[in-house]
Amino acid sequence: MARSFCPGGLGGWVSFVKKPLLAPLELTIGAHERMSADGEVVKVLDEEQLRADLTKLHATGEVEALTICFINAYINGANEQRASEIAAEIFTDTPISISSDVVPEMQEYERTETTVVNSYVRPEVATYVSNLQAALDDKMGPDTQLSILRSDGGLASARASAESPVNMLMSGPAGGVSGAIYFCSRAGYDNILTCDMGGTSTDVALIQNSRARVRRETIVADVRVRAPSVDVRTVGAGGGSIAFVPELTRALRVGPESAGAVPGPACYMKGGVQPTVCDANVVLGYLPSDVQLGGKMEINREASVAAVQSVADAMGIDLMAAAEGIIKIANESMFGALRLVSVEQGYDPRDFALVGFGGAGPLHANALGVLTDAWPVIIPPGPGVLCAYGDATTQVQDEAARTYLTMAGDLSDAQLTADLMELQVRAGDALLKDSIPASEHEISYQADLRYAGQAFQITIDFTEAELKEKGVALLTGQFDAEHEQLFTFKLDDGHEILMIRALAKAKAKAIAERQIGETGMRLDECKIASSRFYYEGNWYDSTIYDRNKLSTGLEVVGPAIVGEMDSTTVVLPGYVATVDKVGNLLINPGASATQSSSQQGGK
Structure with missing residues (x-):
């Protein structure tokens, strides 16, 4: 195991049984080449030996996908590229992944493991995407553009998805986060905590300024994958939890x-x-x-x-x-997860709204609002299928990265700008391959920084306009602020820039939206039935309403239940749910409730 990782702690380590290797040793060969740490070719690739070894490997008939990873290829991938060309001559129908394309970042172990994972899932994903594209072309015409959600909340074209499926490993939770951002930002809520409760687990995330926090590493089972994903925390609390x-x-x-x-x-x-x-x-x-x-x-x-x-x-x-x-x-289990993404990251949940979605999220959202004191509690339209909204409202994107390893004090604004512009061209080329013209590209940037001597880094997001205004000082200033937010202190010196990236996104296009009427049925006309539920040791008479009939401005006073095709929302005694112009249900403590809030011990 790498990086001294002990599954399940010491007890787990003692009884831990290693799983089969993703890349068996008997199907692994070495290449005779060497690249220096500064990108200079020390030893030219021995092509003749490589051809002979690859021919033997091909003869086994057991290779479904091929991975190529050379040391220091992150700084110069020339030898990997040449090895890929030779391998393609022998493995004519086999997908080939090279580390300098998949994850051109330092740390050979993580780079190799990530590229191997990409190869591991690539044959199945490529076949699936190809079949899906063919079916769409057959039913809708040859110009149909297929896009698939990435783990970082953006979309990838069918081509990019088939070539780099490692970027899709955690796309499910990312869809819900993207959908929540869409509906909440349009309603004026840019800082939100998301709670996606399904049948087996709950995913939570923190959104600030309508932007999800993205982490650069993802752990899937016991495999550490160096791929960007929305920073979602998961707990085993779902509707089916036993x-x-x-x-x-x-x-x-x-x-x-x-x-x-x-x-x-x-x-x-x-x-x-x-x-x-x-x-x-x-x-x-x-x-x-x-x-x-x-x-x-x-x-x-x-x-x-x-x-x-x-x-x-x-x-x-x-x-x-x-x-x-x-x-x-x-509820306490989900509250603990929400604390992980808020309090333990230096954020006060009371400064955020709480968004409940997923099939079971709206059932528990009001109660979680009481625990977190995060108001309003927002239930977006179609909460059970919000991931689909996320897929439809996010943007196609790609990125280009470069390992930098430069002290900020030694870097000029002009040099940083020039290096980012070079990455911008590379990132834009990926979108051009998918027939997205440059006029529709939106470019942003990232940099990974740390204080010299630290073993971890923090990712900083910024735009070209911000870069032109402040230069290198923008990166160090944002890093200091984020470091102080997370760890309560900053050093103001010794900044090391590890990585820089350019992210190219296609401009968002409008989708057909559900129309919420300004005037419509009266609240009593939206009633389905009378009911009752049990809360804090007491039974309460409640009313069940049809959400599809609710219109803008109507107030649903708790205790009440709002039903729809894909989910059910509970409004507790002492709280009021209001329908906003977007169609969200906004739950707040309400003095107009028929029961005193003191009956349920909350606001």
Whole structure:
């Protein structure tokens, strides 16, 4: 294992069984070449020996994808490029990935591992993308442009996706973040905390100035991948998370094990019998079993009651206390994740709005607002399919990077600008290959900085206009501010620039938007049924509303439930949900609520 990584701590290390290597040693060969640390060719590639070794490797018939990674290729990829050309002559139908294209950054281990991962998934992804593009061309015409979401929240063309699938590994959570940014920024909320709760887990992220924080490394299982991804933290708290009571402690636990889609929660009647978060929501009345809110799936409350009763019996408490305990533990788990991206990064959650989405997010969002004191709590339109909105509203992008290893004090503004302009051309070329003209490119920049001697770096984002105004001082100033935000101190000197990047994005295009009427039905006309739910030890009479009928300006006073096809929103007693011009539900503490806020112990 690299970098002294111990899976599961010391105990995990003692019992840890290594998984098979992604690139078997028996299918690995060496190349005779050498590149110096400053990019000078010390030893020219031995092409004759390489051809002979590749021919033997090809004869095994076991190679599905080929990876080429040479030491110091990040600074000069000439030998890798030549090796790729030779390999292509022998492996004519095999995808070839070279590290200087996939991740031209220092640290040979991470660069090699990332390139190997790219090769590992490339044959399957390339086939999938090719088949999908062919199907689209057949049904919609040959000019159909296919784009696929990247892990950093941007889009990649079909060509780029097939060549560098490593950039798509964490694209699922990124879609929801992009969708949340779209709806919240249009409503005037640029600083938000996102909470995407699905069936097995919850993903949370912090958005500042309508821009997601992006990390340059992603850990997938026990593999560290050097690829940009939205900084999303995940906890095992979802609608299907199983509640249980260990015999040793008799303390209620929830997750991370999940019932999954099959057999699923008990209430879905697909064979599941274990108590889940979803079942607790049914028992409490947050998911009404007597009214179909969307779709055709029926909810069996008796099955949920039987499942949750097993928890109550194990703890010696009544049914409703057990159900509420399950929900509170799940909420605290999500609150802990939200603290990771806010408080532990130096941010006060009270300075942000909280966005709840995913199939189960709106059920818990109001309660999470109480825990975080982040208001308003925002439920965007179509919260259960917000990832699809993210795909449709983000931009095609690509990037070009260069390892820099330069002290800021030794760098002139002119030199930095010239080097970034060179990267801008390279990044723009990738979009030009996808038939996106230069007039539609939007360019931004990044730099990775650290104080000399540190083992980690911080990524700084900036624009060309900001660069022209402040030059190198822009980078060092932003780095000092970010460092102080994260670690409470700054040094004001000794800045080392490790990497610089240019990011090219295609200009965003408008999509067909859902129209929210300024005037429409009265609130009573949006009512589906009367119901009740259990909260903080009391039953409350509530009203169920159809979200599709709600129009701008209407106020839904809690206790209430707002149902739609893909999700259900709970408005707790003492809170009010207002429909804004975008169609978001904005939940705030409300003096106009019929129940006093003191009944539920919050605002």
